Amino acid sequence: MKCSDYQKLISDRLDGSLPPAGQRILEAHLKTCQACHLYEQELKTIEVKLRKLPTAEPENLAALEDGLRERLIRVEAESKVRQNKSQLTKLAPVWAAGLFLVMAAFYLLFFNRPPIKDQNLDLATLMSFEDSYLTLTQTINGDGSLQERYNEEILNSIFEEVEDLNTEGFENIEDYGERIINNNNEKYLLTENI
Amino acid sequence: MMDKEQELLLINRARRGEVEAFMTLIRTYQAPIYRLIYRLTGNREDAADLTQETMLKAYTGLKNFKARSRFNTWLHRIAVNETLNFLDKMSREKGKIEYLDEIKPADPVLAMVATPEEISIEEEFKTELEQALAELPANYKLAITLVVFQGLSHSEAAEVLGCSEGTVSWKIHEARKMLRERMRPYLGRVKEV
Structure with missing residues (x-):
């Protein structure tokens, strides 16, 4: 071991962290080494003066404590608010699902009704019905003997439909009469085409 | 100094949010922590502020204290970290030596030194x-x-x-x-x- 190693042991001994075996080795060296002996004396002098250096005490410990207490109470109150908030946040998916269900029920009840059939069909629509019927009859007309009979039945069903549609919703008898005349004209136009 | 059992009791109460239990717990440690910080910063005001910050950190971090080490050691670690962060910030802002030179005249111990x-x-x-x-x-x-x-x-x-x-x-x-x-x-x- 070199003197620098023993000097480290001297430092450890000052801190009370040198084990007994190390102390014995050091003592033996100090008896023979003047330089290390002097080093130890100087360190001891410094150590004593070091420990005597004035220590700074808090000027107002009570004020320091009061300030700390105030801050801790504030921290505690804030932490409680945060806890409540986080509980609400944890329930957020439940709230969202509930809200969604309420909105879906509302939508189904008030907005998702089956569309009301528009019964005020105009002549053009009727003519498209008639075209479809005529196409059908033309197909059937492969058998010439049935042609006249089918035409008559088809036309009759159209006439009935027209009459039913145009007579619904009339309260005034004059309007009804006028519409009957119109219906007759439409019948005439339809038969003329055939 | 209180015994370890009493200390643990106070720690558990403080963990549940009892501020007064924490105040009792740290009462014996406040002055030594202040002295440590003062030794490192050389300024009373900073030492007081950092002592308070240390205690506040200890309170909010009490849930993480595992009681494997002594409470005193754990508190010292927080104080050292707080002080080193502070000194690091100061040295970045002004230069540490400049800072220490600046505060020296305010030190009442050194102020006692008048003429040679x-x-x-x-x-x-x-x-x-x-x-x-x-x-x-x-x-x-x-x-x-x-x-x-x-x-x-x-x-x-x-x-x-x-x-x-x-x-x-x-x-x-x-x-x-x-x-x-x-x-x-x-x-x-x-x-x-």
């Missing part, structure tokens, strides 16, 4: 030693402060600093060597121990 004629050899030695200590590299100063002034063992200081006992021992040895070099001109003039 009035200074006794003892006082001159103390002043020089105080200066030498303040000018030690930060990690050496920290190690010697924890052991010599705060009375921690090498193993406790190692826990605070997050290093091995061997490192603590070596840092203190180096710090003592530096102090000896600096104090050599005065050593022959002061009374032998």
Whole structure:
């Protein structure tokens, strides 16, 4: 071991962290080494003066404590608010699902009704019905003997439909009469085409 | 100092949010923590602020305290971290030496030193030693402060600093060597121990 190693042991001994075996080795060296002996004396002098250096005490410990207490109470109150908030946040998916269900029920009840059939069909629509019927009859007309009979039945069903549609919703008898005349004209136009 | 059982009881109560239990717990540690921070910063106001910050951090971090180490050691670790962060911030903002030079005149101990004629050899030695200590590299100063002034063992200081006992021992040895070099001109003039 070199003197620098023993000097480290001297430092450890000052801190009370040198084990007994190390102390014995050091003592033996100090008896023979003047330089290390002097080093130890100087360190001891410094150590004593070091420990005597004035220590700074808090000027107002009570004020320091009061300030700390105030801050801790504030921290505690804030932490409680945060806890409540986080509980609400944890329930957020439940709230969202509930809200969604309420909105879906509302939508189904008030907005998702089956569309009301528009019964005020105009002549053009009727003519498209008639075209479809005529196409059908033309197909059937492969058998010439049935042609006249089918035409008559088809036309009759159209006439009935027209009459039913145009007579619904009339309260005034004059309007009804006028519409009957119109219906007759439409019948005439339809038969003329055939 | 309270016994460990009493300390644990107070820790558990403080964990449940009892501020007064925490205040009782830290009452005995406030002054030593203040002294440690003062040694490292050299400023009373900063020491008071950082002591409060240390206690606040300890309170909010009490849930993480595992009681494997002593509460005192754990508190010292928080104080050291807070102080080093503060000093680091100060040195980034102003330059640490400049900062320390600036605060020195405010120190009431050093303010006692008036003219060279009035200074006794003892006082001159103390002043020089105080200066030498303040000018030690930060990690050496920290190690010697924890052991010599705060009375921690090498193993406790190692826990605070997050290093091995061997490192603590070596840092203190180096710090003592530096102090000896600096104090050599005065050593022959002061009374032998």
